[in-house]
Amino acid sequence: MYFAALLARTEDGWEASDTELDDVETLADLADLAREAATDDEPVLACIEQEGAWFGVVRIEGEDDPRVFVSDAAAAMRSSYGEILLSDELLGREPEDLEALDQLVDLDGTEDGEPDSKDSSDGGEQAGGSDTTPPGPIGDAKLLADLGMDDKALVSLAPEDALSEIADALGCTDVLEAVR
Template identity: 35%
Template structure:
């Protein structure tokens, strides 16, 4: 499966904001290492820099830095991203949600199974899978993309490239993103 990466930075503000691509190779590493690379890619430390990462058919991630501000990250599927080349970037994010069974106990590989002699009186409900996104869903709010959009796209199971294009349409960088593909 292939990765797609793009680094973008806005010029101007508000409705007059134009996005441009920034030529930088994204190396897998910690958020601080990636933040240093993003900061070094633009001349103005106060300008936000946004890295868009996609793993074909699996997940998308957004990494943002603004000058001296800490790097902020959002990933649509922390479980899948943990097995990727970019795993160090997501290692410090809160853990992904667990699968929760009907009794409220966490399930998964270590969950206990009922004894063979036990026959359930009713058919058990399928487990509820909580959201698996992680990070800061508000990292684009001040630019015009509400947290609800990121969370909805992460939970919808949308194709990662379609999700990032939708985010790009909200913020105005969809054309630039598509030109980089």
């Protein structure tokens, strides 16, 4: 079971809205959705949790790149919503598009579709697959520091209590619980 909400800071405090992620396929889509909820260039937090397994927070401010924190990258990678947050850059690997392009222009004599001797057809995962996803927290643990939650506190949160603890630190427990 998943829960996703947007927390948008306004001059009067925080506003929360339950959000549907069915049409969100990429981190850019999520950032666009969050920007629609923003007031001026105030921060918006997209909060996602999978019951007891992992949570993620994405901070969007104006047109800045999204800042992402995921509590357990390996658990999130097994989730369609988690995969939205786990960009190649965040995972420290080359984007798949670049890997595919490198394979197309490989200058080792296999450009004409000849199988490369290092390719395997045993069904194993390619480089960059989920077998390279590190377990545990990943991303910008300081993304909430100026809002009342330091990086050590964020990293130590248990997935089942995380969003409530974050809302407590931000002072918006009531608005988050209202959309739960």
